[in-house]
Amino acid sequence: MAYDPYKALYLHIPFCVKRCGYCDFATQAVERDAPVIDEYVESLVMDIRRASKEGKLGALETVYLGGGTPSHIGMGRLSSLLYALAMSMHLEPEVECTMEANPESLTEAMVRDIWALGVNRLSLGVQSFDDAVLRILGRAHDGDGARRAIAAAQTRFQNVSVDLMCGIPGQSAESFAESVREAVALGATHVSVYPLTIEPHTPFDRAVMRGEMAEPDEDTEAEAMEGARRILEGAGFHRYEVASYARPGFESRHNTAYWTGVPYLGIGRSAVTMTQNAERRMRVQDGRVVDDLGARQMAAEDLMLSMRMARGVSDERVARATVVLGDETACAVFDELVALGLAEHRDGRWRPTERGWLCGNELYGRLLDLAP
Numbered sequence: 195m196a197y198d199p200y201k202a203l204y205l206h207i208p209f210c211v212k213r214c215g216y217c218d219f220a221t222q223a224v225e226r227d228a229p230v231i232d233e234y235v236e237s238l239v240m241d242i243r244r245a246s247k248e249g250k251l252g253a254l255e256t257v258y259l260g261g262g263t264p265s266h267i268g269m270g271r272l273s274s275l276l277y278a279l280a281m282s283m284h285l286e287p288e289v290e291c292t293m294e295a296n297p298e299s300l301t302e303a304m305v306r307d308i309w310a311l312g313v314n315r316l317s318l319g320v321q322s323f324d325d326a327v328l329r330i331l332g333r334a335h336d337g338d339g340a341r342r343a344i345a346a347a348q349t350r351f352q353n354v355s356v357d358l359m360c361g362i363p364g365q366s367a368e369s370f371a372e373s374v375r376e377a378v379a380l381g382a383t384h385v386s387v388y389p390l391t392i393e394p395h396t397p398f399d400r401a402v403m404r405g406e407m408a409e410p411d412e413d414t415e416a417e418a419m420e421g422a423r424r425i426l427e428g429a430g431f432h433r434y435e436v437a438s439y440a441r442p443g444f445e446s447r448h449n450t451a452y453w454t455g456v457p458y459l460g461i462g463r464s465a466v467t468m469t470q471n472a473e474r475r476m477r478v479q480d481g482r483v484v485d486d487l488g489a490r491q492m493a494a495e496d497l498m499l500s501m502r503m504a505r506g507v508s509d510e511r512v513a514r515a516t517v518v519l520g521d522e523t524a525c526a527v528f529d530e531l532v533a534l535g536l537a538e539h540r541d542g543r544w545r546p547t548e549r550g551w552l553c554g555n556e557l558y559g560r561l562l563d564l565a566p
């Protein structure tokens with residue numbers, strides 16, 4: 195059986211100016227003029243052209259250049275990549291094309307050039323506007339750098355997303371709330387809010403093990419997330435996913451594709467490709483199959499992913515999943531989630547509650563358990 199066309203494309207740029215203390219992403223700190231970046235970009239361009247020849251780019255609706263730090267590689271290399279994309283697919287204004295950038299490497303000139311080459315959404319890794327917090331995180335920018343980057347982005351882009359982080363040891367509740375307020379005041383149209391997690395083998399992990407850093411406190415993080423919700427909703431943003439807030443019309447279509455079971459193509463080191471048809475879903479990373487799901491597991495995963503989104507899942511989708519899963523357990527599990535306060539049922543849809551999002555592991559785990 196043929197596979198469904200890819201609707202989303204992710205391009206990974208695995209380079210940063212320095213490594214942040216908490217980061218476990220696939221990236222390395224290299225000088226901006228390092229030849230390794232040129233070689234990598236060249237191979238990405240070849241991969242893009244190859245994917246185009248193989249007919250994989252014909253139905254794309256979103257493109258995302260992520261990292262790492264795409265802005266770190268400089269405009270010359272970004273031009274090659276964006277030009278190769280424009281020659282290989284229909285990079286029209288209807289296609290959402292996002293680039294991640296960090297404040298220390300985003301310039302006004304770069305903003306003008308990437309916009310002219312088809313990027314129409316910028317996602318800025320700000321994390322905080324508080325210099326003391328940024329130093330703890332080991333970020334390469336300060337608060338003023340972040341403010342400058344947002345202003346630079348807005349010389350061309352209306353669609354500017356700001357990432358913020360809470361639960362950082364040494365970050366007060368007021369410092370975090372002030373960063374959320376500042377992102378709103380500076381005119382961000384989309385804000386992502388993430389609690390810090392201590393990933394294995396990172397400098398933060400080692401500091402926690404040595405007793406030099408306190409582990410993030412779950413209750414503090416939950417309060418911070420709740421505080422962010424109040425500020426952002428009060429300012430006219432709506433929370434459309436557990437960590438994502440947008441002004442109406444500025445929701446990330448690319449990220450939504452990940453949460454709605456849409457096939458995506460990943461190009462570059464560590465980028466994941468998800469290929470599927472009605473019977474099978476496979477995820478492949480660096481040539482290795484990392485996930486191979488049958489129809490029942492796909493149905494359970496789709497229910498789980500839907501509950502990351504505020505709109506949740508419709509009765510009809512649950513009924514369809516029930517047919518695939520082969521018994522009535524899907525409905526029973528949703529009833530159980532309601533009894534546990536993790537979900538609610540209204541207007542023909544099952545939606546996550548605030549508590550459901552805070553206890554995400556339990557909510558998502560119960561749905562995945564429908565087809566282990």
Ligand code: SF4
Pocket residue numbers: 209210212213214217218219221261262263296319
């Ligand atoms: S800038 Fe982002 S990708 Fe790069 S090291 Fe820091 S957290 Fe990781």
